[in-house]
Amino acid sequence: MELKVESISKKFKNDSSFQTVLKDLDFTVREGQFVTLLGPSGCGKTTLLTIIAGFQAASGGRVLINGCQVTRPGPDRGFVFQNYALFPWMTVRDNILYPMKQRKVPGKEREKRLEELLGMAQLEGKEKLFPHQLSGGMKQRVAFIRALAGKPEVLLMDEPLGAVDMQMRQSLQDDLEVLWLKDKTTVVMVTHDVDEAIYLSDRVIVMSAQEGKIVEDLPVRLPRPRDRKGMEYHKHKERLAEALRIAMGKRPESPEAKRQLCLA
């Protein structure tokens, strides 16, 4: 699996003027990588992710999955929505079975995979409940395993923990990491939380408020589960915070950052 974003641009027409949200974005995601897109609000993270998903078309450039150009949504790209978008009229069970039925997975195998996924997300015994009967964290886990159920090549997540409060967030990050480690699907996640980005990803791409330009592409090679108080962790965090300041168009504080700004 290889996800290739090739000089993607996106313009929106507002009244009479054009707003360039993304301009000539390039990057490649390798098999099994957990990549996070980080950036200030409004920099075009969601726009980029939905273009990869095929929910909207780019104004220029193309997205390739294993060399095939993306033109519309497809089961090779799972999507986890910020508000989960679980179908409220279906039980947890039917929600998770939906992608498998669409892919014509035979009945026996379907049940087996359902058991497996429910076990993975510690949701055994919850399959008969409706989404509104679940806690926020449970909804998040259902959304995650539903997106995995159809065995997508890449999982796209738009602020999957955005709707959750700070305390809950850290424990859900643990859950998410545990789930991901069991499956190791390629992931592209959007967030604007620096800590979340470092805690979860193998690689963090920082986008700028100006045309979504990539101001930093930082590999994170710390052992998992990560120690939020460790020295290395802290260094990564500072580096990303700095990049984020540049991304927002503020004055950089260190000479290293100034050099990056010149490059950017």
Add this chain to the structure above:
Amino acid sequence: MEPLGDKARVFNSRNTRLMREKIMGGQVHKQLLYPLITIAVVFGVWQLAANHYNSEFMMPSPCKTMVTFASVVHDPEVIKNLLITLKRVLTGFFYALLIGVPLGFLMGYSKTAMRLFDPLIDSLRQIPIMAWVPLTIVWFGLGDGPTIFLITFSGVFPIIINTVAGVQNISRDYYNAARSMGGGSWSIFTKIIVPASLPDILIGSRVAVGLGWMSVI
């Protein structure tokens, strides 16, 4: 699109959660208690008014009315007429569903269908129901035809309008979610559009049955 949305609000309480609970049961005791209180109050006021006028003709007392009502209900002729009316309302309502729901789906989903049908439906709606009576007698003769037509006619609009509102209110995320899980058009129709708009269709149906009873006379 806009004008229809506004009209929908007139019929539509938008309180679909409440609607669901009401349809699916919920707290039966409370549901019984409150109507009983209302009935008791109405009877009390009625009795007071009857005492005030003290005249059988102008304001018969509730007890007297009940006794008469009971004897009337036993009359086979009355029961027969009641059943006939019920059958007409149900037949008319059935046709209203048959026309209204598919049309509502179509107009809610496709902007082109909306542009095609909205002006027609909007102008038909404005015609007072009584204006149809002579025409329908010419069309259908004097039997059940005109009544059923009028029941269908009055019921079809709230069904269309609520179905349209129901379909239009489906979040884009549900379509995108379904398609990114490999859902095709048929699956999106049966598994997303129909269940998501069902509460609104039921609201429309309720209004339609109510209007149907009013147009049987």
